[in-house]
Amino acid sequence: MSRTTVSHEDGVIYEFAPDMEAVYEAEPGERLTIATRDSLDGAVQSEDDVIEEVPAEVNAATGPIAVEGARPGDVLAVGIEDVRVAEDQGRAITIEGFGLLQDHPDVEAPRTRMTPVEDGTIRFDDLSVPIDPVVGTIGVAPAEESYTTLVPHDHGGNLDTTDVTIGNTIYFPVFRDGAxxxxxxxxxxxxxxxMCGTGAEIATDIDVTVDVLSDPDVAIDRPVVETPDAWKALASAETAEEACERANLDAMALLEAEHGFDATDAHLFSSLVGGLEISQVVDPLVTVRNAIPKEYLSEPF
Amino acid sequence: MSRTTVSHEDGVIYEFAPDMEAVYEAEPGERLTIATRDSLDGAVQSEDDVIEEVPAEVNAATGPIAVEGARPGDVLAVGIEDVRVAEDQGRAITIEGFGLLQDHPDVEAPRTRMTPVEDGTIRFDDLSVPIDPVVGTIGVAPAEESYTTLVPHDHGGNLDTTDVTIGNTIYFPVFRDGAxxxxxxxxxxxxxxxMCGTGAEIATDIDVTVDVLSDPDVAIDRPVVETPDAWKALASAETAEEACERANLDAMALLEAEHGFDATDAHLFSSLVGGLEISQVVDPLVTVRNAIPKEYLSEPF
Incomplete structure (x- = not known):
């Protein structure tokens, strides 16, 4: 089946807003290739290119793509089928005033390290790291407020979650028509x-399937990721503790719906299996996930 | 080779203190079985037994065991060879004012759920969860201050870290003679x-090997866990953010020693592989770990 490509040349956003104009309208079940540029818009091509401060526009997100028939209350399912790097080097950087150790005297900012692509790996000095791609920023139109692509929130956005990768599906609440x-x-x-505020930032082509789940059995307020082994509730907040609370409550709601638990039993059971994971601690909100193994949660939607 | 058993009947502590009297003196390389009682000292035997407030004494830790020749600056290696449950049921509980959702109106406290042991699993209603044991509290004498067994700190203590389990080795800084x-x-x-403040709390017999690494290549200030795949620096602090910073700095120090990185390159590289994991968020300090896959860190000590 043919696959339409939607490219950053068709349009990018630097803000997820309630009212956005689509650059493409997809049918439910449609397979697309999304071409993305790197988070720094190509500004860093060598180790001499350093970034003095967080750019006003960062994390260009290709789109938005309207999905036909998606209505508020539905769930948008985005299956990530493949992510191919589309340039021959990535880059990891420090920026002053950004990242986990921004106040540490031994950590220099700005610094740029290029990570050349070689045979399915990236290089960092004499170390090779297998390419294991992550889609850092992904989301839908929020309900009311706008959020720049620097931050994560209930609509998704800068989630920087390693599970948003090949083979997994990410589910979003639909807040606005077309998602x-x-x-x-x-x-x-x-x-x-x-931790430093970046991974190895790189342009990619992402193969996805988009689908709409109408009338889901469980409503979601925030993104959920499905991996081969687990369902993971994602939550972003000012502090890790607050994000952990929300992700735990969201995971509990899924357990309650499937097993008929009350909240207390869901809380107790959720403390025995899977558990809390860190997505990112720098954006500058914190994103965590709460994983429930599929043995205990079959198909929430 | 024969194996000595050190039991909670020989002695337990509810506080890790700089000056403690050993109940047993082990030789480096000695294999021991440690018999532990459950964290609530047997007070909860049915769902009618609820815990109204956090007990003044909790998490009885069998020991302390002096290890011959361990001197400040050394590293104590504790290999966890086996953990066998020693009673036919565990228990998960909520306690008022304790746990991640202690202020949530839908979460009742106190509540007790018993988790009967059946064929290598524990039961929670009609769900079976494979036994996957965790040694929740484990540590050594601190340098100066004393810490109750309710809290984690640089000496270990109530780390509640799922990686402290069968097949892994946990390394502690030695602060006091005998560790x-x-x-x-x-x-x-x-x-x-x-999240709720407990797992399925249960009495166990733990097979360990204790060893002393004198003159380690890298000094450590906090515990490190070795799993089959990774080295993980553990850090506990008031907030998750602070714990993440410490665990990142500790992991960076290991990378710097092996690869000759400066701190900035270690920070950048550490942002590409492995990463931050949550141990616990309720004790009431937070414990996190920072994992470096063994591909990038061979043998730090």
């Missing part, structure tokens, strides 16, 4: 936490 | 995060 999907800010590799 | 190892507070299963 209005956009994505970019990919990494050739990234640690959970994204 | 003075103690452990207890085991779980038959626990989620990362330990």
């Amino acid at each position: 209005m999907l956009a994505m970019g800010d990919c990494k050739a590799a990234m640690a959970d936490g994204e | 003075m190892l103690a452990m207890g507070d085991c779980k038959a299963a626990m989620a990362d995060g330990e």
